[in-house]
Amino acid sequence: MSTIALSTYILIWPVIVAVVLFVVGRAFYCEWAEARRDGRSLI
Amino acid sequence: MDGVETAQFGAVVVLGLLVLFYGGTFLISTRIGKRKENADGYMTAGHNIGFGISAASMTATWIWASSMYASATSGYTYGISGPIHYGLWGALMILFIYPFGKRIRAVAPKAHTLAEVMYARHGRSSQLMLAGSNLVGSLISLMSNFIAGGVLISMLSPLNFIQGVFAVAAGVLLYTLWSGFRASVLTDFVQVVAMLGAVAVLVPVIFFAAGFPAAFETGAANLTAQQGDFFSSDAFMNQGAPYIAAVLAYAIGNQTIAQRLFAVRQDLIKPTFVTATVGYGAMVIGVGMLGVLALYLGFEPTGGDVNNLIPEMAADYLPPVLLAVFFLMIVGALSSTADSDLSALSSIMMADVYGQNVAGKEKANPKTMLLVGRITMVVATAAAVAFASLQLNILDLLVFVGALWGALVFPVLASFYWDKVTNKAFTTSVIAALAVFLPVRFGWIPMDGVTGIAVDVLSVIGIGVVLGLMVFGFLGLRAAKITGVLSAAAAAPFAIGSLHEYATLSGSLVAYSVSTVICWAMSAGSGERFDFALIARRTGDFDDGDTDGTGNAGGAAAAVPRQTGDGDGEPEPAGSTK
Numbered sequence: 001m002s003t004i005a006l007s008t009y010i011l012i013w014p015v016i017v018a019v020v021l022f023v024v025g026r027a028f029y030c031e032w033a034e035a036r037r038d039g040r041s042l043i
Numbered sequence: 044m045d046g047v048e049t050a051q052f053g054a055v056v057v058l059g060l061l062v063l064f065y066g067g068t069f070l071i072s073t074r075i076g077k078r079k080e081n082a083d084g085y086m087t088a089g090h091n092i093g094f095g096i097s098a099a100s101m102t103a104t105w106i107w108a109s110s111m112y113a114s115a116t117s118g119y120t121y122g123i124s125g126p127i128h129y130g131l132w133g134a135l136m137i138l139f140i141y142p143f144g145k146r147i148r149a150v151a152p153k154a155h156t157l158a159e160v161m162y163a164r165h166g167r168s169s170q171l172m173l174a175g176s177n178l179v180g181s182l183i184s185l186m187s188n189f190i191a192g193g194v195l196i197s198m199l200s201p202l203n204f205i206q207g208v209f210a211v212a213a214g215v216l217l218y219t220l221w222s223g224f225r226a227s228v229l230t231d232f233v234q235v236v237a238m239l240g241a242v243a244v245l246v247p248v249i250f251f252a253a254g255f256p257a258a259f260e261t262g263a264a265n266l267t268a269q270q271g272d273f274f275s276s277d278a279f280m281n282q283g284a285p286y287i288a289a290v291l292a293y294a295i296g297n298q299t300i301a302q303r304l305f306a307v308r309q310d311l312i313k314p315t316f317v318t319a320t321v322g323y324g325a326m327v328i329g330v331g332m333l334g335v336l337a338l339y340l341g342f343e344p345t346g347g348d349v350n351n352l353i354p355e356m357a358a359d360y361l362p363p364v365l366l367a368v369f370f371l372m373i374v375g376a377l378s379s380t381a382d383s384d385l386s387a388l389s390s391i392m393m394a395d396v397y398g399q400n401v402a403g404k405e406k407a408n409p410k411t412m413l414l415v416g417r418i419t420m421v422v423a424t425a426a427a428v429a430f431a432s433l434q435l436n437i438l439d440l441l442v443f444v445g446a447l448w449g450a451l452v453f454p455v456l457a458s459f460y461w462d463k464v465t466n467k468a469f470t471t472s473v474i475a476a477l478a479v480f481l482p483v484r485f486g487w488i489p490m491d492g493v494t495g496i497a498v499d500v501l502s503v504i505g506i507g508v509v510l511g512l513m514v515f516g517f518l519g520l521r522a523a524k525i526t527g528v529l530s531a532a533a534a535a536p537f538a539i540g541s542l543h544e545y546a547t548l549s550g551s552l553v554a555y556s557v558s559t560v561i562c563w564a565m566s567a568g569s570g571e572r573f574d575f576a577l578i579a580r581r582t583g584d585f586d587d588g589d590t591d592g593t594g595n596a597g598g599a600a601a602a603v604p605r606q607t608g609d610g611d612g613e614p615e616p617a618g619s620t621k
């Protein structure tokens with residue numbers, strides 16, 4: 001593999017991790033806000 | 044336990060980080076703590092958790108410290124494809140179980156453990172087989188995480204291994220004991236945010252600090268041809284293939300997954316499992332890439348111990364602040380799994396041992412159940428600390444439990460779809476599979492001649508079973524049969540005559556095949572028909588203190604009334620009743 005391909009191969013995983021972090025974090029915030037609005041426990 | 048000499052923390056710094064981490068998680072758990080906890084909430088949080096928390100919790104639970112170390116070791120040993128052959132198959136364990144999970148929740152929407160459902164489906168022997176394997180598996184996992192904590196703390200600070208084990212065990216017990224599973228999933232969210240955030244930052248920082256991408260050229264000579272090949276057969280045969288065989292076994296045998304399956308809102312099972320698959324895979328493969336970088340750099344871990352690889356890479360290339368972040372990432376990984384193990388152990392003791400076998404479903408006292416759960420956590424922590432302190436070799440035990448789970452896969456899954464599976468078929472097939480597995484795995488009998496060929500034939504059938512079951516979850520019976528037959532036929536020419544030489548792989552495959560063949564043979568001729576609707580009536584909430592177990596009277600779960608009996612007037616499940 002070329003240097004560029006290897007670099008992409010190594011660094012793509014932290015990028016995917018960051019995307020998952022964003023998705024999970026946003027969902028959590030929405031659930032937290034909804035629970036707060038409804039006056040109930042998050043869990 | 045050779046220490047890292049380059050960047051150790053002082054004892055005060057490490058203790059400060061531990062207090063910060065466990066103090067923070069404890070404070071978070073107090074936000075949801077209630078003076079009177081609900082027994083069902085303690086086990087499954089009311090069966091109504093949202094996507095954000097459940098996906099985070101599933102991801103955090105499946106990532107343990109050992110998975111990061113092992114992925115990096117795979118990268119260091121097998122080269123550029125190594126982390127894929129570790130992380131991808133581990134991630135698929137989550138993905139492949141979700142179609143079955145949807146079916147399991149459909150027939151048992153208010154259950155707490157898989158073993159509890161087996162009790163409702165078959166009876167006591169099937170339940171206790173599954174519960175027993177879950178207990179042993181969770182205890183081993185708990186012990187492994189304590190060991191990882193002790194090693195890490197002793198490596199990066201003046202504290203010794205035993206002190207590290209005690210610190211981690213006390214910290215995890217502190218925030219999990221009172222609210223159980225509810226505390227576990229909420230703190231999992233915080234822990235997974237810390238872990239994912241750390242990986243997103245640390246891997247690129249180490250990449251550039253270590254001189255990449257230029258080091259790909261200067262260090263290329265450090266790789267063998269196989270290590271530099273993305274399609275390395277070495278990596279597949281030694282790392283990937285045994286994992287593929289274990290994909291379904293670990294997902295079925297692990298109560299931490301089942302517990303989250305029963306906790307998440309039913310319509311969110313698919314997005315939860317898919318997100319956790321991607322999150323786990325990307326994180327573990329990402330950390331594993333540190334092993335690949337180490338290989339290019341010609342990095343030699345202290346004492347040749349590959350478990351030192353990640354901590355030493357971090358210590359060499361990270362500034363102190365980011366090294367502290369790395370420390371918290373590992374502590375977060377092992378703690379999130381350890382608290383899940385404690386919750387799993389307590390729910391099995393509460394629902395399967397006390398609820399179903401000691402008191403009985405109708406007479407179980409929710410207060411006593413909670414007490415059983417909390418005592419279980421304390422005893423399990425003490426036992427895991429004791430075993431961790433002895434630094435026992437757990438490999439053989441892990442292999443045995445893994446095989447037990449492999450033997451259970453077909454009987455458990457078939458019991459959710461096929462109304463002809465009987466308790467006798469379930470029990471007999473699992474015991475027979477174990478009886479064949481043991482001599483194959485541990486080489487108790489010579490594998491020359493006919494015996495070796497017989498093991499190879501069973502292994503080939505096992506390949507068909509594993510791949511057939513994977514396809515069955517997504518595409519149904521017809522596609523599964525075609526896949527099973529074709530894959531077995533394709534593997535036969537290569538496998539027969541040689542597969543018995545790979546004891547780990549063939550042992551696992553014969554466990555699958557023997558249990559499947561016997562369970563199928565004994566059930567196919569059975570005249571019994573099980574009514575799956577009975578499972579929902581035989582499983583359900585133990586505690587009606589709150590409607591949904593979370594203090595939210597009138598919550599979504601209230602739409603499903605608490606079931607207090609079978610509806611058929613029979614307190615005990617029968618093997619077949621319709």
